[in-house]
Amino acid sequence: MPKPLLQIPGIPSGRILGLVLVIIIAVLAIRQMRKKALPFIRRVAAIDAIDEAVGRSTEMGRPVLVSYGIGSFDYSTIAALSILGYVSRMCADTDTKLIVPTGGGHTSYLTRELAVDIVRTQYTLAGKPEMFREEDMPFLSGEQYSYTAGYIGILVREHPGAVIMTGSHASEAMNIAETSNLVGAITITAGTYVSNMAALACASDYVMLMDEQPAAGAYLSKDREQLATIRVQDIYKALAMTLTALGLILLNILGSEFFLDLLST
Amino acid sequence: MSWLFKSKQVNLAVLVFFFLAGFVPYFILVPQVDDAVNKLNLIAATVGQFTVAIAIYSQWRRSLRFIKERRKGWAYHIYLLALMSGMTFIGFTLGEKHDAYTWLVRAIVTPLSSVAYGILAFYMFSALARAFRARSLKAAFLVIAGCIVLLYQAPLTGAFIQIEPYAVFLTDNFGMSLSRMFSIAIITGGIILNIRMLTGRELAFLGFAKEES
Numbered sequence: 001m002p003k004p005l006l007q008i009p010g011i012p013s014g015r016i017l018g019l020v021l022v023i024i025i026a027v028l029a030i031r032q033m034r035k036k037a038l039p040f041i042r043r044v045a046a047i048d049a050i051d052e053a054v055g056r057s058t059e060m061g062r063p064v065l066v067s068y069g070i071g072s073f074d075y076s077t078i079a080a081l082s083i084l085g086y087v088s089r090m091c092a093d094t095d096t097k098l099i100v101p102t103g104g105g106h107t108s109y110l111t112r113e114l115a116v117d118i119v120r121t122q123y124t125l126a127g128k129p130e131m132f133r134e135e136d137m138p139f140l141s142g143e144q145y146s147y148t149a150g151y152i153g154i155l156v157r158e159h160p161g162a163v164i165m166t167g168s169h170a171s172e173a174m175n176i177a178e179t180s181n182l183v184g185a186i187t188i189t190a191g192t193y194v195s196n197m198a199a200l201a202c203a204s205d206y207v208m209l210m211d212e213q214p215a216a217g218a219y220l221s222k223d224r225e226q227l228a229t230i231r232v233q234d235i236y237k238a239l240a241m242t243l244t245a246l247g248l249i250l251l252n253i254l255g256s257e258f259f260l261d262l263l264s265t
Numbered sequence: 266m267s268w269l270f271k272s273k274q275v276n277l278a279v280l281v282f283f284f285l286a287g288f289v290p291y292f293i294l295v296p297q298v299d300d301a302v303n304k305l306n307l308i309a310a311t312v313g314q315f316t317v318a319i320a321i322y323s324q325w326r327r328s329l330r331f332i333k334e335r336r337k338g339w340a341y342h343i344y345l346l347a348l349m350s351g352m353t354f355i356g357f358t359l360g361e362k363h364d365a366y367t368w369l370v371r372a373i374v375t376p377l378s379s380v381a382y383g384i385l386a387f388y389m390f391s392a393l394a395r396a397f398r399a400r401s402l403k404a405a406f407l408v409i410a411g412c413i414v415l416l417y418q419a420p421l422t423g424a425f426i427q428i429e430p431y432a433v434f435l436t437d438n439f440g441m442s443l444s445r446m447f448s449i450a451i452i453t454g455g456i457i458l459n460i461r462m463l464t465g466r467e468l469a470f471l472g473f474a475k476e477e478s
Contacts, residue, residue, distance in 0.1 A: 075455035109316035202396035211454025
């Protein structure tokens with residue numbers, strides 16, 4: 001049974017280290033943002049493929065289908081909305097039809113309004129407000145599988161050139177990705193649902209893994225300050241890997257539960 | 266007044282306030298803040314419910330356009346509107362516990378959803394058929410590990426009982442460690458995204474475009 005190394009009154013047990021780590025990440029991120037030099041960020045194939053996918057749709061005269069998940073306002077939905085903004089601007093600039101199926105969850109009523117506003121803003125900024133059609137952002141259903149059926153219906157009827165499925169999708173992601181593949185669309189997916197990732201990797205042309213989706217907004221912006229924060233993600237991941245390795249060595253070789261106690265603090 | 270709602274600073278201030286309302290009670294025990302946060306969540310949920318009306322309006326508008334322009338599949342939209350209106354009417358007038366509403370859910374909504382869910386198995390199969398082609402060493406490992414875990418999980422377990430220790434080893438070691446790695450990376454990405462939002466670097470989700478930042 002792990003024994004926390006430290007107890008502070010007023011802070012629930014097991015959350016002290018979490019609070020410290022969040023503060024460290026925030027400080028590191030702000031320090032990185034202040035640096036002048038552009039950090040090196042590895043290429044993310046799935047995000048780079050967005051431009052190619054939209055371009056292909058434009059050349060083929062087919063629509064682009066983008067969805068931002070069925071979840072509530074969590075970070076993956078927010079990241080997906082950033083991607084939606086980027087793609088809608090590209091579609092507006094290139095006169096490509098954009099379809100955004102919305103719904104799928106009981107909180108989708110709320111996220112939908114924000115998505116409509118984001119797409120409308122991008123069309124207005126591109127100087128083509130008349131091209132924005134709310135009918136192309138249908139609310140399909142608040143039920144997961146009714147939404148899926150509607151989504152698949154659109155895929156089969158419209159034959160999109162690209163399907164960009166981001167945000168938090170659950171088991172319906174497989175139905176959508178496979179049908180998208182079937183209709184010959186470039187399929188770019190992202191997921192935060194761990195059990196989904198292997199299935200999505202099989203069904204998609206490109207898949208954003210793990211922290212690539214939350215980083216997509218920053219990656220696409222090409223903004224130095226935003227890119228700098230991605231660097232912190234890597235530093236933090238390296239720290240987590242080191243701690244895990246040290247913990248395994250200490251526990252298995254020396255029998256010490258120090259890291260278990262530390263992580264329970 | 267609209268300038269207030271369109272102001273980036275005001276939006277950011279609201280965002281920071283709501284962030285602190287969620288962040289502080291998680292890490293620091295302050296009962297008064299807990300009460301305030303609960304009330305805040307209740308207000309947010311109530312406001313959220315009003316958006317259902319907007320969603321119904323959106324669906325009506327889209328379906329009517331389909332029917333008016335006789336687009337492909339327009340007849341299904343008549344069915345959709347009739348069912349949607351029926352459920353809304355019965356739900357509002359008789360309540361969701363009434364037999365009529367329960368019948369609609371049990372006889373139409375649940376079977377249709379179950380069928381759509383059941384189809385998932387076929388999609389999985391077709392995706393696996395493409396993925397399980399051992400064209401490289403990595404793909405070969407995937408095929409072998411996949412087959413072991415699949416045979417263990419599937420009802421064929423009884424016939425392949427000797428596979429169990431290998432499947433459990435793969436699931437408990439490789440599967441578990443990969444799952445933890447995914448979780449750590451996803452959470453890290455989430456925290457960094459939040460920092461970008463709170464410092465006003467990434468506000469696309471609030472409807473602000475790059476030009477406006």
